[in-house]
Every structure is written in C-alpha cells, then in structure tokens.
Amino acid sequence: MTYFIVAIFLIVIGCFFYRGYKNTHSVVINDIKVEEDPQIDKNTPLRILHISDMHIENISITPEALYKELKGKAIDIIAITGDFLDRKRSIPRLVPYLETLNKLNPVYGSYAVFGNHDYVLRNPNFTRLKELLNEYGFKTMQNENERIIVDGKSFNIIGIDDFSTNRSNLIKSYEGLEEGYNLVLTHDPNIVLEMSGYHFDYLLSGHFHGGQIYWPKPYHLVKMGKLVRMNMVKGLQEYNGRQFYISEGLGQTGVNIRIGSRPEITFHNLQLSPEQNNKLAINDTNIAG
Numbered sequence: 001m002t003y004f005i006v007a008i009f010l011i012v013i014g015c016f017f018y019r020g021y022k023n024t025h026s027v028v029i030n031d032i033k034v035e036e037d038p039q040i041d042k043n044t045p046l047r048i049l050h051i052s053d054m055h056i057e058n059i060s061i062t063p064e065a066l067y068k069e070l071k072g073k074a075i076d077i078i079a080i081t082g083d084f085l086d087r088k089r090s091i092p093r094l095v096p097y098l099e100t101l102n103k104l105n106p107v108y109g110s111y112a113v114f115g116n117h118d119y120v121l122r123n124p125n126f127t128r129l130k131e132l133l134n135e136y137g138f139k140t141m142q143n144e145n146e147r148i149i150v151d152g153k154s155f156n157i158i159g160i161d162d163f164s165t166n167r168s169n170l171i172k173s174y175e176g177l178e179e180g181y182n183l184v185l186t187h188d189p190n191i192v193l194e195m196s197g198y199h200f201d202y203l204l205s206g207h208f209h210g211g212q213i214y215w216p217k218p219y220h221l222v223k224m225g226k227l228v229r230m231n232m233v234k235g236l237q238e239y240n241g242r243q244f245y246i247s248e249g250l251g252q253t254g255v256n257i258r259i260g261s262r263p264e265i266t267f268h269n270l271q272l273s274p275e276q277n278n279k280l281a282i283n284d285t286n287i288a289g
Helices: 002-023 063-070 088-102 125-135 170-174 189-194 219-224
Strands: 028-033 046-051 077-081 110-113 138-140 144-150 153-159 181-185 202-205 235-239 242-246 264-270
Touching: 063 088, 077 202, 088 125, 110 153, 110 181, 125 138, 144 170, 153 170, 189 202, 189 235, 189 242, 202 264
Parallel strands: 028 264, 046 077, 077 110, 110 138, 153 181, 181 202, 202 242
Antiparallel strands: 046 264, 144 153, 235 242
16 A cells, blocks of 8 residues: 555655646747836837746757747847846857847847846856856846837946845946836846836846746745745746836756746837937946945
C-alpha cells in the first residue's frame, strides 16, 4: 500500500513538472492599449515592443520562432527591461536573439536596461554584455534619459537602473529632462513606490515572472518587495493614478517550469497628446546604492 501511494505521488509530481515545462513553450503575445485621455486626438498610437527577463539560460522560444511571431508587425520602439542572462558562457547564446530583434527595424530605435541577474556578471563580462547590446543597436540606459521627437511631439525615454540591487538613481535618471511624454524603462517595478516626486506617463518593467509558479499564490515572491504584498505582480497596474506594466517575462529562472503564468511578449499602444506639459517635479530623494 505504501509503495502504491508513493507511486501515485511520483506520478502526480511528474505530471506537474511536465505540464509546467510545456507551459514554458506557450508564449503569449499581448496587445496593451493604455487608457487614453478622451481629449486626445486618436492618432496612430506609438507602438512599443516590450520584452523582459529573457534569461537565456532557460528561454523556450528559438530566435527563429521569435522572428516568425514578430515579423511584419508595426514597431516604433523596442524596449527590453533587464535580466538577459547571468552566466559568462551564456553571452554567445544571446547573439541570435539580438540579431532577430535588430531585423525588426523599429522606427525610433531599441533601448535596454539591466536587471539584477545581469549584475551577477563581473567585469569584464558585464562590459562585454553591454557592448554586445550596443553593437546590435540597443542603447543601454543606466540612470539616464534620451529625448526623441515623435510626429513633432517630445517623447522622453528614461532608463532607471535596477532597484533591487540598489543601483537606481532617480536624480541622475531625470537630470536634464525636458518637457514631454515620459516613458520609464526599469527592471524592478518596486521603484514606482519611490517616485512620488518624479513624473512618468507610463512605465515598463518585469522582474517577477508573473510568479512563474503562481499556484495557488506566488508566496515565494514575498521577499521581492512591497508590490507583491499589494498583489501587483503582473500585467497592467496603477499606483497614485499612474499606470505601469509588469511583464511576466520570456524566460525562467531556477526550475524551468511555469504554473499559472506564461512567457510573455507585449505590444503597448501609447497615445501622445499634441502638447505634453509634464514638467517633472524634482525632489531631493536619491534612490541609489
């Protein structure tokens, strides 16, 4: 009888892991329409392709399959919000994915920020990762910003470095920023809780993997910041009247399974008003290590 119970238990566990592994191959592409101001003219939206947490060591989509899913789609900006990899030997495996994304030719360019796993790499390997991203057309942003003009409108891309490893510096990230639509790219979304004095219109992040194993609840995330305790771990969220998105990520860490979550790629459709008057309010808070 004991052997029978053990056998049943092992079968159930085996099915659990098998199903979880199969889920890692079920990539979801979500099209997000950010809530619009009814006073804004409904012009063609600015479309942002957002990918987070690729974790090349445990990514279940091939570069060829990724290109098949994305080719021919309208893409204005590509944004990757960190956690590319955390092992030196994985760096060459990133190349075909960067080649794929480079072929998509976004109208206004490609941008990337780093996550906590990227910083596991020590120099010169981290520098090698950064240079590789730059080589394939990604502007890497570590507490800095860049202004572009979209149909005559000012659009600010603000790259805030990883909050979970104490690398975020809001003063530096917003330094010299001009008026315009403010899009923030960052890895750990917990930074939104520290941004009361720093304006953003929309923020893209990742970090939580949607729980990765979200069954029955993602209790294992409890040490990953206040947002988890506020039940904000994936999807479109709002805090203090400002919207932000937490990607479920494209790869996995630890055990290569997903339960109650899926690998995710998102398109975000942003409507820009004719005149952006988002003058940032700078305070003396400095979120830094």
